[in-house]
Amino acid sequence: MPQVLVPTVCPYCGAGCQFFISVEKERATGIEYMPEHPASEGALCSKGNAALEILYHPDRLHHPLKRKGDGWARISWNEALELIARGLGGALKRFGPECVGFLSSSKCTNEENYLIEKMARCLGSRNIDNCARLCHSPSVVGLNRTLGAAGMTNPISDIANSKCIFIIGSNLAENHAILSRWIHRARDSGAVVIVADPRMTHTAWMADIFLQLKPGTDVALLCGMTHVIIKEGLVDSEYIGKWTRGYEGLVEAVKDYTPEKVSEITGILAGDIVRAARAYAISPASSILYSMGITQHSTGTDNVQAIANLALICGQLGRQGTGVMPLRGQNNVQGACDMGALAEFYPGYRRADDPKTAKLFSHAWGLDLPVGRGLTATEMIDAAARSEIRAMYIVGEDPANSDPSSSYTRDALEKLDFLVVQDIFMTATAQLADVVLPASAWAEKEGTYTSTERRVQWSCKAIEPPGEARSDLEIVCALANSLGLKFNYPDAASVLSEINQLVPQYGGILRERLNGPGLVWPCPNPDHPGTPILHTQGFKLQDGRAAIVPVRYRPAAEEASWEYPFILTTGRVAVHHNAGSMTRRSPSLIEREPELFVEINTQDAAKLRIADGDEVSITSPRGGTTARARLTDRVKKGVVFMPFHFPGTNMLTTEATDPEAKIPEFKVSACKISRGD
Amino acid sequence: MPVYVDISRCIGCRSCEVACKRVHGGKGHVNVHMAGDHASVPIFCHHCEEATCTIACYTGALYKDAERTAFDVEKCTGCGLCQLACPFGVVWSDKIAHKCDLCAGRETPTCIISCPANALSTDFELASSRARARAAMAVARGR
Numbered sequence: 001m002p003q004v005l006v007p008t009v010c011p012y013c014g015a016g017c018q019f020f021i022s023v024e025k026e027r028a029t030g031i032e033y034m035p036e037h038p039a040s041e042g043a044l045c046s047k048g049n050a051a052l053e054i055l056y057h058p059d060r061l062h063h064p065l066k067r068k069g070d071g072w073a074r075i076s077w078n079e080a081l082e083l084i085a086r087g088l089g090g091a092l093k094r095f096g097p098e099c100v101g102f103l104s105s106s107k108c109t110n111e112e113n114y115l116i117e118k119m120a121r122c123l124g125s126r127n128i129d130n131c132a133r134l135c136h137s138p139s140v141v142g143l144n145r146t147l148g149a150a151g152m153t154n155p156i157s158d159i160a161n162s163k164c165i166f167i168i169g170s171n172l173a174e175n176h177a178i179l180s181r182w183i184h185r186a187r188d189s190g191a192v193v194i195v196a197d198p199r200m201t202h203t204a205w206m207a208d209i210f211l212q213l214k215p216g217t218d219v220a221l222l223c224g225m226t227h228v229i230i231k232e233g234l235v236d237s238e239y240i241g242k243w244t245r246g247y248e249g250l251v252e253a254v255k256d257y258t259p260e261k262v263s264e265i266t267g268i269l270a271g272d273i274v275r276a277a278r279a280y281a282i283s284p285a286s287s288i289l290y291s292m293g294i295t296q297h298s299t300g301t302d303n304v305q306a307i308a309n310l311a312l313i314c315g316q317l318g319r320q321g322t323g324v325m326p327l328r329g330q331n332n333v334q335g336a337c338d339m340g341a342l343a344e345f346y347p348g349y350r351r352a353d354d355p356k357t358a359k360l361f362s363h364a365w366g367l368d369l370p371v372g373r374g375l376t377a378t379e380m381i382d383a384a385a386r387s388e389i390r391a392m393y394i395v396g397e398d399p400a401n402s403d404p405s406s407s408y409t410r411d412a413l414e415k416l417d418f419l420v421v422q423d424i425f426m427t428a429t430a431q432l433a434d435v436v437l438p439a440s441a442w443a444e445k446e447g448t449y450t451s452t453e454r455r456v457q458w459s460c461k462a463i464e465p466p467g468e469a470r471s472d473l474e475i476v477c478a479l480a481n482s483l484g485l486k487f488n489y490p491d492a493a494s495v496l497s498e499i500n501q502l503v504p505q506y507g508g509i510l511r512e513r514l515n516g517p518g519l520v521w522p523c524p525n526p527d528h529p530g531t532p533i534l535h536t537q538g539f540k541l542q543d544g545r546a547a548i549v550p551v552r553y554r555p556a557a558e559e560a561s562w563e564y565p566f567i568l569t570t571g572r573v574a575v576h577h578n579a580g581s582m583t584r585r586s587p588s589l590i591e592r593e594p595e596l597f598v599e600i601n602t603q604d605a606a607k608l609r610i611a612d613g614d615e616v617s618i619t620s621p622r623g624g625t626t627a628r629a630r631l632t633d634r635v636k637k638g639v640v641f642m643p644f645h646f647p648g649t650n651m652l653t654t655e656a657t658d659p660e661a662k663i664p665e666f667k668v669s670a671c672k673i674s675r676g677d
Numbered sequence: 678m679p680v681y682v683d684i685s686r687c688i689g690c691r692s693c694e695v696a697c698k699r700v701h702g703g704k705g706h707v708n709v710h711m712a713g714d715h716a717s718v719p720i721f722c723h724h725c726e727e728a729t730c731t732i733a734c735y736t737g738a739l740y741k742d743a744e745r746t747a748f749d750v751e752k753c754t755g756c757g758l759c760q761l762a763c764p765f766g767v768v769w770s771d772k773i774a775h776k777c778d779l780c781a782g783r784e785t786p787t788c789i790i791s792c793p794a795n796a797l798s799t800d801f802e803l804a805s806s807r808a809r810a811r812a813a814m815a816v817a818r819g820r
Contacts, residue, residue, distance in 0.1 A: 040793070042791075044696070046691045205688060574690040575695075592691060
């Protein structure tokens with residue numbers, strides 16, 4: 001029987017692993033590994049290995065649906081498009097484009113994100129965003145300001161060349177599992193691994209120095225390390241003099257952050273802070289890896305800037321084995337940001353509030369575009385709650401589960417006059433929609449995805465979408481045309497060639513160059529080999545210098561209190577992904593982690609008379625949920641941990657956001673716990 | 678030639694479990710155990726030299742094929758004696774026995790390629806040679 005192997009990019013995290021789908025008689029029958037892949041070397045985590053399980057899941061959406069009473073009625077594509085043209089088009093006319101919100105998807109391809117963002121702006125709305133708002137918006141803001149580029153500075157495989165790897169706020173062993181092989185390789189050649197996390201994770205298993213800090217005290221820890229490095233004269237003065245500005249301000253800002261004071265704030269031993277600082281500063285090549293533990297705070301942007309400062313004063317950038325590495329959580333969250341599916345940026349990180357940007361794109365797209373930044377994903381929900389946003393178009397996202405304070409989010413979405421959701425499953429958000437459009441999974445469409453290391457890879461189409469489901473690209477084009485725009489793109493390649501013209505970083509990333517492991521942006525022209533390491537020759541900021549931006553520690557928005565004595569921090573587990581709409585439907589994953597649990601310190605549990613496996617209720621000022629108790633010493637006294645893959649967790653989390661990046665503080669919420677009975 | 682585990686590298690991601698299950702029609706042969714709060718230990722078939730499962734198997738369905746403890750499904754009665762006999766609890770049975778076949782027909786066992794942390798290999802010496810290299814490096818650095 002003829003069997004074809006089709007190369008695709010894994011639909012889960014941002015590591016960008018590729019694998020082959022073997023296709024027989026137009027069905028995806030198996031996975032073959034790809035040992036020549038530069039980041040994964042053929043490896044796949046549990047989620048990647050189970051990826052095909054969702055393709056033929058009985059819950060897949062096969063037809064467009066419209067709300068009918070409490071249920072759903074199957075409708076034709078024509079009727080769906082007409083309804084949307086009336087719903088969205090009507091809201092645009094009656095309330096103006098500022099009252100319509102668009103959420104693009106970091107699960108969709110670059111081409112689809114580009115088109116969704118283009119459609120939103122061409123319709124006159126500035127309210128376009130994607131779920132990067134909930135994961136790495138502080139990196140976009142903080143790194144653009146300090147280093148002039150928001151992306152991982154060095155490739156994943158380069159971690160093996162590092163001599164000191166500082167992992168802060170990232171449980172990469174579970175969430176970006178293939179990075180572990182490069183860290184182990186670095187350790188084999190003598191690298192020191194430092195892990196800072198409020199929870200002793202599987203990543204901590206790799207650590208030589210483990211810093212178990214209190215949730216929300218990252219800025220204090222980073223300032224403390226900076227203090228030690230400056231005080232002990234371990235800074236790279238030559239680098240500071242040549243490539244940075246603002247160093248004096250930093251010296252002043254961190255002078256009070258003595259190890260003793262920082263120890264009091266963070267709960268880490270002063271000696272460990274000094275050891276970590278020295279190890280990072282003196283190593284010939286140190287890298288910093290971070291993710292949600294840094295960004296999902298009301299001090300997220302400060303956290304990111306503190307990281308950049310640390311790297312800059314030690315000169316740990318622009319060389320092999322160094323770098324600042326924000327690890328992206330979704331297969332195309334980097335690409336969705338690159339494509340301008342963000343409230344404050346047009347494609348290629350051109351500022352939306354710059355009239356030159358609007359002029360450039362007005363010229364390119366042939367109509368007048370609005371100037372100024374729009375509402376972010378979190379602000380759109382607030383605006384919907386106040387009835388200032390009247391209609392929304394949400395692609396491949398589940399804010400009803402993934403946004404903080406779920407009941408508030410659901411109420412806000414229910415207030416909308418008109419909601420369209422485009423997804424592969426009937427998610428909690430889709431349940432609230434007026435029209436639901438069936439989209440394609442990654443294997444059923446083609447296009448490019450940009451991994452966390454800025455690697456743009458082409459993913460091929462292996463099989464046809466189920467039933468009448470269509471690729472997101474087709475849907476967006478049809479929708480745009482029904483709303484009076486002229487979107488004439490026969491395939492992803494034709495969109496990519498427009499992206500080549502308009503996004504300088506992608507200028508040379510042509511379709512025909514993307515067979516195999518892809519290209520790493522910036523790749524400005526067709527002969528350019530790509531740029532795996534950023535900042536080798538200075539920074540894309542004033543005078544080519546990076547900006548050191550001093551930051552000061554601010555406590556998290558919410559603290560433990562008499563009424564809510566525990567601090568809840570959230571995260572992921574190895575076998576699930578984000579809101580879980582895919583992994584909870586994947587039999588070999590859900591059987592390994594079937595229900596919501598809460599990790600409680602054994603001593604706290606003893607006081608509350610909670611035994612391992614008890615059903616407990618967890619309550620915060622926003623709401624409550626139940627979960628299975630797991631007694632462990634992985635978390636310290638006073639801290640509890642819950643994964644956010646199940647609907648309950650975000651009932652509890654706070655809606656406090658970072659003032660600049662608008663990311664919610666998922667990592668610190670006060671709560672109380674009691675036994676369920 | 679069983680699969681050897683470098684415990685210092687295992688990150689408990691359970692990729693081997695899912696990969697094994699995937700290529701064996703939903704019946705996997707690997708179990709990753711969380712030992713205490715921190716360590717994770719994948720338990721594999723050892724392909725024992727004197728394999729108790731082959732001794733217990735009265736039909737000859739389990740037998741030694743050079744280094745491998747092989748399994749002939751045609752002869753299996755599903756009696757479950759092998760499950761009782763295995764000292765590591767890695768052979769199990771429902772209607773028939775299920776055990777590691779080292780991915781017969783594939784060049785390398787699936788779990789080894791799939792392991793994100795490079796914790797698995799068929800080289801008995803690899804884990805210890807890596808440990809020696811790390812020890813030497815620590816001595817040289819004086820920590």
